[in-house]
Amino acid sequence: MEARNCATAAVIDGAIYVAGGRQPGIRDHDSQPLKTVEMYNPVADGWDVRADMNTARACAAGAVLDGKFY
Secondary structure, eight states: OOOOBSOEEEEETTEEEEEOOBOOOSSGGGOOBBOOEEEEETTTTEEEEEOOOSSOBSSOOOOEETTEEO
């Protein structure tokens, strides 16, 4: 899993999705927003990279509706 802070997360069908956030760091150039999405699969006990979001986002809210993570 990519290190990040200020991400949003949701659970769909028992898997945990983590999206966006910022690269951790204390300098201005370290705290860039991310567009990456990762999924934790508890059965396999591992993380998988999913399709990126269209736009990098940090400190956003997320919700699940009809099995989709918004």
